[in-house]
Amino acid sequence: MKANEAQLLKFLKKIEQLQVPIYQRMYSWTERECQQLWDDIVRSGANDDISAHFVGSIVYIEGGLHQIANFSPVLVIDGQQRLTTVTLLLAALVKALEKAEVREHESVDDFTPKKLRNYYLVNPEESGEHRYKLLLSQTDGDSLIAVVEGTEPPKEPSLRVMKNFAFFEAKLAEHKSLLPSLFKGISKLMVVDLALNRGQDNPQLIFESMNSTGRELSQADLIRNFLLMGIEPRLQSKLYDRYWHPIELDFGQEAYDTHFDRFMRHYLTVKTGTIPKQDEVYEAFKSYARSPQVAELGIEVLVGDIREFAQYFCAMALGGETDPELKRSFRDLRELRVDVAYPFLLELYRDYRADILAKDDLVEAVRLIEAYVFRRAICAIPTNSLNKTFATFIKALKKDRYLEGIKAHFLGLPSYRRFPGDEEFHRDLQTRDLYNFRSRSYWLRRLENYGHKESVQVDEYTIEHIMPQNETLSSAWKEALGPNWKTIHQTWLHTLGNLTLTGYNSEYGDRAFIEKRDMKGGFAESPIRLNAGLGKLEHWNEDAIKERASTLADLAIDVWKSPTLPASVLQTYQEKTQITGYGLSDHPYLLSSPTCELFEALRREVLALDPCVTEELLKLYVAYKAETNFVDVVPQSKRLRLSLNIGYVEIDDPRGICKDVTLLGRWGNGDVEVGFSALDELPYVMGLVRQALEKQLGNGSDQ
Template sequence: MKATEAKLLDFLRKSPQFVIPIYQRTYSWTEKECRQLWDDILRTGSNDDISAHFVGSIVYIEKGIYQVSSQSPLLVIDGQQRLTTVTLLIAALARALEQLDEEKREPLDGFSPRKLRNYYLLNPEEEGEKYYKLILSQTDKDSLTSIVGNREQPKEYSLRVTENFKLFESWIAGCKEDLTPLCKGLAKLIVVDIALNRDQDNPQLIFESMNSTGKELSQADLIRNYILMGLEPQLQTRLYEQYWRPMEIDFGQEAYSEQFDGFMRHYLTVKTGEIPRIGEVYEAFKVHANSTKTAQAGVEALVTDIRTFSRYFCAMALGKETDPDLKLAFHDLRELRVDVAYPFLLELYHDYATGMLSRENFLAAVRLVEAYVFRRAICSIPTNSMNKTFATLSRAINKDHYLESIQAHLLLLPSYRRFPKDEEFRRDLKSRDLYNFRSRSYWLRRLENYGRKERVQVDEYTIEHIMPQNENLSASWKTELGPEWKRIHETWLNTIGNLTLTGHNSEYSDRPFKEKRDISGGFKESPLKLNKGIGQLDKWDEEAIKERANSLADIALEVWKMPKLSNGVMETYRPISVKSDYTIEDHPYIHTGAMQELFEVLRKELIALDPCVTEEFRKKYVAYKAETTFVSVISQTKRLILALNMAFSEINDPKGICRDVSKLKLSASGEIRVSLASLDELPYVMGLVRQSFDRQMGNGGY
């Protein structure tokens, strides 16, 4: 590798051509990055005391180690965004100068339209692609060559390239022919010219270590480059065009930039059983790619597998499914925003696509996930454990009894992860504020269309409070509701019994119930199933609201159905509990000794963390478990030692009382040991224990 500081314009002028490899991300700078560069250029060009402005590095590969002396194209590893943006700015400047009077067309020596084009945009003596100084990839390529070649934009044009060129045109027009500061600023731009030797340098490691200015690379960008960068050009091109480019097309430009990182996170969760942190997907991918099994299969098998799972993701998350029933089921999941279920569903989709799971059972499993998530939301059960639930759910699948094993596992989940039973779901559904529920159009649509063959487009209707929202109820409504009208209004206003759909919201307004019932288009004439029976009522009071809530709750129990398995079947899936032969009497320091009182208080605190926490006495310690042991208590004469089952690097310990024992072979599992000698220390120590508990429960979110 050889690095040299150079003026950007000199570097462009001497370089024969820059080519952006196909595996690089497309041009992605937005107005924000363009504005920053524009402001820096004008600030530098307007101040004679500023001699230069550094804009980053240009890293490229050639066969030999040299500083731009050959006529071979330079393969750009880092610097595409800056090169493209400066090219667009120079092209816009050249066009603007052409519109000026002849004496104003070269505000600074070397900045005439002809020189700008022939020095920095084009190779005037060349033909074909060699005619252009910068060759981008994909649709960016045609858009940029059209701009610098003064041709009409192609039908399929690059949004970013085209919009940023127009931005520069508008900003230059705003300079009102005073273009000297802009030209001076461009002349002062400095880069570091870094040439790599293909045989001696590792482009990927250099690429990762670059701390360039501009738009940060996504995790997906890094992964794509990691896979393709080190390959021979021919294989690189084939893998990109056969696998990676089709993925980009399937996602679409916007979804690729916003959701591909998420897809790769779900993919790695499926493959490794571990959920990568949001900002560490690339690191997790490298570990997966270098694992023995993946490495032995080879890079093409890896890219093929990613491509296969991307199809499943696009079907579920982007509405690309072709089966109408599955398409609707995935749409419902998207409305519930159940991203945490995607790792589990990706595995199910793979088994469905390969014939291991029938279509009927796959659809039933998707609807089961929907019911599980919606019931929990209605019952206000915190969602922070669901990432762990779905990340590990596939381990519980018996593929000889595929659907049954999923049903049994969900039914056996404990307390905080439970599948709410009918009684709990029914009770909370009737009393919950569903008007302010985040997915209210979802539950209204599901109830309205249950059992319908001709579906109703709920979005064409508005939500209606039968008993009006207005706090200042009319006299007729107060009479209708009775002496306790205020309590009834506060209690039932936004609940399922008082909410419905209508296409006549403005006509209904705050009218008395009988007018809402009898007017043209009123409840008597409503074709909606949600309004069934309302048109036959004579009054709308607390009893009517409760009755309707009960009726809708009956339907809801069918829409979001809980699976029913016999006790015999359930027993075959129930985890076998191993009874310990030890009791507290085997631990004299906490049974009758000096640590008895401290242990009893600690014990209550640990069990109170969650109803699912269990206590198990072992030979040398006492284990406290949720899914597995999250803390073990080792008793000594003058203190208790707590073993936290989590990595030492992950603990937040401001007081620094945790010890790293990861290199020691100890009986109780966990890398962390904490000493507890008095009740005064207990609140802080419990804060450390809770971190271990939350980590096991997946309470860090997804």
């Protein structure tokens, strides 16, 4: 490895060609980064006290490329974004200087159009690809060549290349007076020229450790380079052309930059059953790729598998699905923002493509997921267990009875993960603040269009409060609502019964109900289905709001259906109670005081924590479980010894009674040990037990 500080222009002049390999990410700098570079150049050029401006490192591999005669290209490992942006600026500068109105600047040092072009943009004596100083891959490369040559861009141009070139063109046209400062600033640009020797230096390790200026590398960038950087060039091209470039095309440039990291996180969840942290996707991927079962299959199988799942993700999450019914169901799910469901959905979609899951069953499964998430949101059930619910869902299924298994699993989820029943959903939907619900256009659209082939575009209408939002209600409204008008207004204003859609929101204003009903475009002649029946009402008061809410909630039960199965079928899926063969008599300390009294008091409190908690009597201890053991109780002669299944560093223990048993052999599960020897300690001990349960129930976040 050789590292030297170098003036960027001198570096470009001495290098014959910089090739950006196919595994590098596409050019991705936005106007924000271009503006920053412009500002830095102009500022340093205008200030004689600034001798240099450092713009990062250029890391490349020397040798090892197929060389013709004396032509010596190098392979860029890091610095592509800066090199491309500076090239675009220089190309825009050439174009500006060639215009008549700025020719007075042609004699400034090396800043003539001819010198700028022949020193920094092209190799004038070469032809073909060898002609260009900077050679990008795929669409980026074709667009950059068009910019440098001043020719028409390709039919499918690189948006970033063309937009940023246009940005610099506009800057130069707008700020002609800044050209002297610009010339000086460009001359002051400095880089670290870091040359690697093929066969001696590890490009991947160096690439990972780089912390250069500009846009931070995404997890996806690191993954792509990990897969392709270390392999033979021909295989690189094959894998990129056959698998990775199609992935980029499926996503599209904008979506690839913003959504590919999400996809890889879901992909790894499917493959490993574990949800990687958002900033640790790359590390999780390396571990997965290096696992014996994956490594044995080879790099092409792995890249091909990623390509396959990326297609599924784009179909569902980015609107790429072509089947109309599936497309609608995926759109509704996207609008509800159920990102945590994609690991499960990826499995379902793969089985649909493999003819294991019928299309109609997939549609119904997607609708069940939608209903599950929406009902839980309406019933205000915390979302922090959703990611684990969906990450582990597939393991519970019997694919020979696929849809039946999905329904049975939903129906068997414990209380904190439950699929809210019709009664609970119907009740809470009527009283929930739906106006400030994060997906209010979603639920309005679903109610309005359910069961109708001719959909109403909800976005063309606005939400109408039948009883106005204005806190200072008119006397007519106060009279209509009655003596308790203030309480009624506060209670029902943003709820289901009082909300509807209209195209006449501004005309309605705070008018009385009868006026809204009978005016032109009023409720009596509204084509909106949600307004059905309003034109026949004489009064709008608490009873009317509640009656309409109940009617719409009846409809919602059908829109967001709960799963149903015959009791006889559901019983076959019920988890059988594990018979251990042990009872209280196997724990002699539980048959006499004081341990018996302590145990009974603790037992009542633990079982009351949540309906999902179960008790299991084992030979050496008594286990209490939700997902798995969260506290195990070992009876002793004068006390109970509790093992809490939580990390010692995670437990909140102000009194300091917990003991770290991470490296000690103990009966029970967990790293924390607590002694319980007196009834007055019970409230504090239960606070510790509750922490272990809550960690298990809310393992991870929903995003």
